[in-house]
Amino acid sequence: MFLSILFPLLLLIIISPCKSDYSVYCLNGRPAFSIFNVSTFTFSARCSTPGQSCYDKKGKCSTEHLCCPRTLKMSSKSQLYDRATNIKFIRIGNDYKNAYRLFELNLLSNNSIMYDSYQRWFFFEQTLRDLFEMPNARFWYAVMNCMHNYGIAYAFVPLNATSVTANISAMTILTRQKNSFDNLYICYMATRKENRRQGLGTSLLQQIVHRALDEQKNGIKYITLHVNTLNTIALEFYEKCGWRCYGYLPKYLDPEPHHATNHAYTLILNIDNVKNVTSLCRDPDAVDIKQSDNKQSIENCGRVPVQL
Known part of the structure; x- marks a missing residue:
């Protein structure tokens, strides 16, 4: 009699080993699942996204909650996939100085469109906050506009990093210029403080120019961006690389x-003025700057362009 009652219960547990645990939450805001361990007859909390950490109502982790950081281990694979944000990291070209790997970030989609988009925008906004060292900045809507409008993102990650998502050293987001399909527009570009002065920004610009040249057949003629008028470091950097105001x-x-x-x-x-992409920002002859461009920069912006 006892076995006849126990067997269906065990079968039910084995068939349905998961139940939502509303006392433990994952980083994505969803309740963790309580997983039944048949060998120990105990439940433990796990997140639906592999590798994502979970926490209790007090925000603390414990061994029973199986907390672990969300990581994507670096490897020789050409693609890595972050399930938490539904973003695919696609390796591009050769490693930079045998120290950094360049990825294009490809946004995937699933059936949970609202949740899916939220995770992506949260990822980009948090990454930009870290890179720009602006913990309270609001990048949300600007990021959404950029990524929805034919958005493209590139990121450098150190080769010795154990996590692609958490160790982005430099990133840029670009898109098609609104109402003008002959422009690639740089929405954001930043390098983490400890990774600056290593050429990552220059390499990202070169990648953007390569992209623009590849898209000349689609009508791309210019690469445009906006810079704060008091951000002299950024202004001089872009001017040395061939941009004009x-x-x-x-x-x-x-x-x-x-x-x-x-x-x-x-x-x-x-981009018609670009003569050598690989020497961009390093060789004054990489871009054929016309005197009329310098004159226009002075007239329109009151700036004498800084040159290499």
């Missing part, structure tokens, strides 16, 4: 505390 936009940027001012310059690179 073509316009002054008062109060263009969002009025946020992390902006030194909300005025911006419009910088443009004519």
Whole structure:
């Protein structure tokens, strides 16, 4: 009699080993699953996303909750997939200085569109906050606009990193310029403080120019971006790489505390002027700068372009 009752219960547990545990939550905000261990007859909490850590109501992890960091181990594979954000990391070209690996971030999709998009935008916003060292900055809507509008993202990750997602050293997001399909527009580009002055920003710009040249057949002629008028380091960097100022936009940027001012310059690179992508930002002959371009920069923006 006892066995006749126990057997169906065991069968039910084996067939349905998971149940939502509303006292333990995963990083994605969803309840963890309680997994039944047949050998020990105990339940333990796991997240639906492999490798994602979970925590209790007090925000603490414990051994019974099987907490572990979300990681994507570096390998020789050409593609890595982060299930938490539904983003595929696609390896591009050769490793940079045998120290960094370049990835294109490919946004995947699934049936949970709202949840899926939320995770992606959260990932990009948090990464930009870390790179720009602006923990309270609001990148959310700008990131969504960029990535929805034919968005492209590139990122460098150290070869010795154990996690692709958590160790992005430099990243750029670009898109098609709104209402102008002859432009690639750089929405963001930043390098983590400890990884600066190693050429990662230059290498990202070269990758962007390569992309623009590949898309010339689709009508791309220019690479455009906006820079805060007081961000002299960024302005001089882009000017040395061949960009020229073509316009002054008062109060263009969002009025946020992390902006030194909300005025911006419009910088443009004519890719027809690019003669050698691999020496971009390093050789003054890599871009054929016309005197008329320098003159226009002075007239429109009041800036004498910095050159190599």
